[in-house]
Amino acid sequence: MTILALGLNHNSAPVSVRERLVFSGERVGDALRALIEIPEVSEAAILSTCNRTEIYCGAEISSYDPLIDWLAEEQHLRQTDLRPYLYAHSDRASIRHMFRVACGLDSMILGEPQILGQMKTAYQHATEAGTLGTVLGKLFQHTFSAAKKVRTDTAIGSSAVSVAFAAVRLARRIFENLGEQTAILIGAGETIELTARHLHEHGIGEIIVANRTYERAHTLAAQFEGFAISLHELPEHLAKADIIVTSTASQLPILGKGSVESAIKIRKHKPIFMVDLAVPRDIEPEVAQLQDVYLYTVDDLRETIEENLRSRQEAAKQAEEIIDTEVEHFLAWIRAQSVTSTLKDLRNHAGQIREQALEAALRTLKNGRPPEDALQFLAHALTNKLTHLPCIQIKQAGVDERHELISAARELFQLKDSTEET
Template sequence: MTLLALGLNHTTAPVAVRERLAFPGDRATEVLRTLLRLPGVQEAALLSTCNRTEVYCRTEHPDPKLLVNWLAETQQIEPEDFEPYLYVHTDAATIRHLFRVACGLDSMVLGEPQILGQIKDAYQAARQAGALGKILSRLFQHTFSAAKKVRTDTAIGASPISVAFAAVRLAQQIFDGLGEQTALLIGAGETIELTARHLHQQGIGRIIVANRTFDKAHALAAQFGGYAIALRELPAHLHEGDIVVSSTASQLPILGKGAIERAVKKRRHKPIFMVDLAVPRDIEPEVETLDDVYLYTVDDLQDIVEENRQARREAALEAEEIIDMEVEHFLAWLRAQGAGDTIRALRRQAEDHKQAALERARRALQRGASPEEALELLAHTLTQKLLHTPSVQLKQAGSHERHDLIAAARELFKLT
């Protein structure tokens, strides 16, 4: 039985290929059941995100072509259109790959935590579809444990590596907590949306979104329980912002030194943390000379991001060592399962021999044999049954010079 992983990701395939192999979540049950109908497939799980599609299975026939053809048929795409982008892992390599994916070591953003949640969703979908057995269930549980250990024992996720996240982390350092603070966000593009999301996750007290197009500001603010203002209203609300983050496409500064001076006075010199993520800049550089204003530009944050990226790379090396250890632990468990199956088979065989010997002894009693004779027959029959096959196998091992098998038998039965 083989553990097999087959898939493609952002490093091996362009988005045009990845999107054709993506599986919507509502198809998981149906798709997994067709996968289980493939010859030899005993267990299966499917991980599908914007950056990867991967099939994990426990199979008697570790032929990747079966999965390739299944993918082609299921997604109605010719094999030659995606096969060159695929990677295949078996057994220990499959275990290591899943652990690395769960820890964010195989992600576009090193150490990102979202993939672990996506793997948990894939696990739940496979469970609900009845596609998991003992081995894959244990593999996924061990994966979650390994990912938690990496997160706990390394700094893989501690350092922000996006300017939006870096801005929020800086705000947390300046203020004791964000729950009582108001964030004024200027713009409504991707960077501002990401900043709003991070602030919301960190429990920001209030969010105001200012944008030239009010409808866009309103749509973004509504996602996070905030409220929107038009850009022309900014001077009247600037003093409300404890945290001001700006990222627009304006070619001229939106906030000048005078406007911010007036806002600081209205705040009675309560500090303002300002982050200008725009290029060209939205906030006049002279603002940094003002007391009670902490101004950072995108270049300031890029330095932080690069330092943090290096910290994550160093943490990734530690994570790889943890993964090596966890892979060995899981392989040891797998080997123990193989021994367990053998032990159970041996016990079943011994039980069959016992029942046959007992039946023979009972018949002897029914024919008038004494209890002592019946016991002698039982002991002789059981001994012969238990030793016959091993004796034959050892004789054949001797004739074929299988000294390793003979040595193993001596060790197994503790023969002197």
């Protein structure tokens, strides 16, 4: 069986193509069951995120064409619109690709941790759909183990490399317990959504999302158990904020020195941590002059991010070495599976010989022979029966001058040369 990986990602395809290939969670189960209806495919899983869609298969197949045909039909696309953006891997390359994806080495943000959770979701969907077999199931488990080893043994995920993550990391340094803090997030774009996700994951006490369009603010806030306000309501809530992160497309500042100064007085000079991720800036620079305000801009975070990215790149080199080792371990497991049936047959054969010899030995006891005689008979019968066929085959190998078989027998049974002096 061949292990195959077929897909596209943020490097190979624009978002206009990627979004047409996304499998929603509700569709994955049916898609998987349809996928293994392809005669050559025996095992399958689908990983689908905003940045990648990939199919993993165990198949008896020499071409990717059946998978591409299926994918195009399933997603209602013409193959000519799909093929230029696809990449494909088989066996060793597929295994290595899955390991790299799970470790975040193939992600838009190097080392990002979310992809491992998405890989686990893909595994869960395939398990529930009944489309995982022995090989692909074992490969997923080994993938998770490799990712854990990379996270444990390298610094791949220890440094912030996005402005949102860097902002939250800085907030965690300033506040001992985020669970006691309230955050106001101004805007509803990707950066604010990512900030909300990081804050939520680190147990922020409360999230308030402010946006010019209330509906967008409400949609975002609902994802993280927060609540929404419109921008004109912001002055009424500003004093509640321990943390303010803003990222809008406004051409004029949204927060001025006067409104922040009023909030500080209401808070009785309890500090506010503010991060302005917008360009042009959402917060007037003069706000930084206020006591009890800690204001950072995107430029303040950029140097930290670049330094951390260099650190991740160094860690990525170590991660690649770990992955190479783990790929070899999994390939060794696959090679071991090829002799499983032979080992089983050998054990069954030996078991039959044992039962026959034991039955004959028990008969000698029933006939009144001493136990010592029965044990001697058992040992003699087992030795003769277990060595009979190998001896015949080795003799024939000598006649046929099959010296490699004789050498293999000596290695297999760990035989010492009887002609050597002891």
